[in-house]
Amino acid sequence: MNIRQAEEKDVKSIIEIISLLKLDIPGFVWDDEKFILDQIKKGEYFVLEESGQVVAIISLRKRKNKVSIETLAVRKDFQHKGMGSELIEFAKKFTKENGFDTLHAYSFTEYDAVQFYLNRNFKMMDNSGYYKGHKYDCFEIKV
Numbered sequence: 001m002n003i004r005q006a007e008e009k010d011v012k013s014i015i016e017i018i019s020l021l022k023l024d025i026p027g028f029v030w031d032d033e034k035f036i037l038d039q040i041k042k043g044e045y046f047v048l049e050e051s052g053q054v055v056a057i058i059s060l061r062k063r064k065n066k067v068s069i070e071t072l073a074v075r076k077d078f079q080h081k082g083m084g085s086e087l088i089e090f091a092k093k094f095t096k097e098n099g100f101d102t103l104h105a106y107s108f109t110e111y112d113a114v115q116f117y118l119n120r121n122f123k124m125m126d127n128s129g130y131y132k133g134h135k136y137d138c139f140e141i142k143v
Helices: 008-021 033-041 083-097 114-118
Strands: 002-005 045-050 053-062 067-074 102-108 129-131 134-142
Touching: 002 083, 008 033, 008 045, 008 053, 008 067, 033 045, 045 083, 053 083, 067 083, 083 102, 102 114, 114 134
Parallel strands: 067 102
Antiparallel strands: 002 045, 045 053, 053 067, 102 134, 129 134
């Protein structure tokens, strides 16, 4: 298992994995090639490889006083094998190494990720909201 910064050559694999997340949201940008390339150029995208294949992805964005997990997804055939946990540990390390002490995550309620984050010691925040009619939950952990 290897986590590395994403490169332009990874765009197709990233889009395939993100397609698992697609909701019926007009203007869903997370699987847009231009949007992904922009995040890659900013150094915000990372991929987890297993035997040379991209099997999981995470996008991390530095904010004013925290790091936010913008995207986290694992290929279906690699789910429940610890890949998501590896990416969370990577995100915590990234947060510390960049001088922050708070890691934040958003997840649409439809993704049913509440237990995933709670099991990794995130706290569910009170500031849930809606994006184009889809409810999302907010999570946070001090690192």
